[in-house]
Amino acid sequence: HAKREGRQRCEFYNPSIEDAERRMAAEEQELRQALQRGELELYFQPQYDVETLGLRSVEALIRWNHPERGLLLPGTFMPVAERASMTTDVGEWVLGEAARKIAELERRGTPLQIAVNISPSHLEELSFVSLVRSTLQQTGASSHLLEIEVTEDVAMRDPELVADRLSQLSTMGVSISIDDFGTGYSNLASLIKLPFSKLKIDRSLLDVLESNGEAQILVQTIISMANCLGFHSVAEGVEREEQLQLLSAMGCDFLQGFYLSRPLSWAQLRIALNEQSDRSVNKGFRKAS
Ligand code: C2E
Ligand code: MG
Ligand code: MG
Numbered sequence: 585h586a587k588r589e590g591r592q593r594c595e596f597y598n599p600s601i602e603d604a605e606r607r608m609a610a611e612e613q614e615l616r617q618a619l620q621r622g623e624l625e626l627y628f629q630p631q632y633d634v635e636t637l638g639l640r641s642v643e644a645l646i647r648w649n650h651p652e653r654g655l656l657l658p659g660t661f662m663p664v665a666e667r668a669s670m671t672t673d674v675g676e677w678v679l680g681e682a683a684r685k686i687a688e689l690e691r692r693g694t695p696l697q698i699a700v701n702i703s704p705s706h707l708e709e710l711s712f713v714s715l716v717r718s719t720l721q722q723t724g725a726s727s728h729l730l731e732i733e734v735t736e737d738v739a740m741r742d743p744e745l746v747a748d749r750l751s752q753l754s755t756m757g758v759s760i761s762i763d764d765f766g767t768g769y770s771n772l773a774s775l776i777k778l779p780f781s782k783l784k785i786d787r788s789l790l791d792v793l794e795s796n797g798e799a800q801i802l803v804q805t806i807i808s809m810a811n812c813l814g815f816h817s818v819a820e821g822v823e824r825e826e827q828l829q830l831l832s833a834m835g836c837d838f839l840q841g842f843y844l845s846r847p848l849s850w851a852q853l854r855i856a857l858n859e860q861s862d863r864s865v866n867k868g869f870r871k872a873s
């Protein structure tokens with residue numbers, strides 16, 4: 585009886601599939617409008633030098649300043665973008681916005697490298713390299729201040745295509761980093777052929793760092809491997825002093841995480857940069873200009 589009732593219930597709820605489709609279409613439409621209305625915003629999370637704890641670069645993280653729902657995280661709307669094949673439109677906006685900020689900081693005399701996250705499907709597009717080139721030209725941003733983060737899985741999709749895209753970007757002076765390292769199915773053989781400059785160790789490997797000896801061995805091995813291959817290593821999601829100490833002892837180059845700084849709005853970032861340059865002046869570190 586229960587089974588039959590269950591089936592009936594299913595049939596009864598069939599119209600809700602249409603509801604779900606309508607809701608998805610509405611969400612996609614809303615995101616398209618958000619892009620046009622300027623509701624998307626970049627936040628910037630600092631990466632610090634492990635030795636000096638000086639701010640080295642930032643990662644741009646997308647937010648949606650939703651008129652009713654407040655500041656939304658990418659996990660809530662990037663799947664909508666993916667589903668609606670809008671990752672290219674969103675990626676184009678992110679690149680343009682990041683390049684404008686790079687150029688602005690250069691003009692102010694406080695150049696800073698900004699990393700952007702790029703979806704694999706966007707990277708694979710024929711026009712991706714020319715988009716990056718024209719974005720840099722139009723904004724006046726220096727290519728060496730732009731960094732592109734791709735997840736390790738990118739190398740698994742179409743290794744030759746990806747190698748071609750990344751080497752063209754690298755020739756232009758753009759830095760490339762491997763994001764979320766340790767969570768995907770890396771093909772190490774193809775990874776070493778790609779022109780990466782940074783390897784970002786995923787937060788999930790650092791979660792248990794203090795309490796788990798195996799995690800320590802794994803993270804130490806990744807850092808050593810990165811060093812030997814000539815990549816910088818970055819730890820993502822540092823939340824505690826003990827992690828910072830361990831990573832520092834293991835020779836990790838850069839740290840990113842809530843313990844050091846949350847992602848900052850543009851206004852907050854500028855304050856942080858001013859404070860940092862004041863500190864440098866006081867210590868007599870500022871270069872004569
Ligand atoms: P990701 O590239 O690995 O970015 C790091 C994420 O970890 C960010 O989440 C950041 O806020 C979070 N995080 C940093 N430090 C800590 C920490 O100490 N503890 C914890 N629990 N979390 C920390 P966010 O901003 O929600 O972004 C999530 C993901 O969304 C990103 O992961 C990235 O894959 C994607 N994403 C963000 N911005 C963009 C974008 O502009 N384009 C694309 N295609 N994807 C983006
Ligand atoms: Mg990232
Ligand atoms: Mg990451």
Ligand code: MG
Nearest residue numbers: 764786787820
């Ligand atoms: Mg991650």
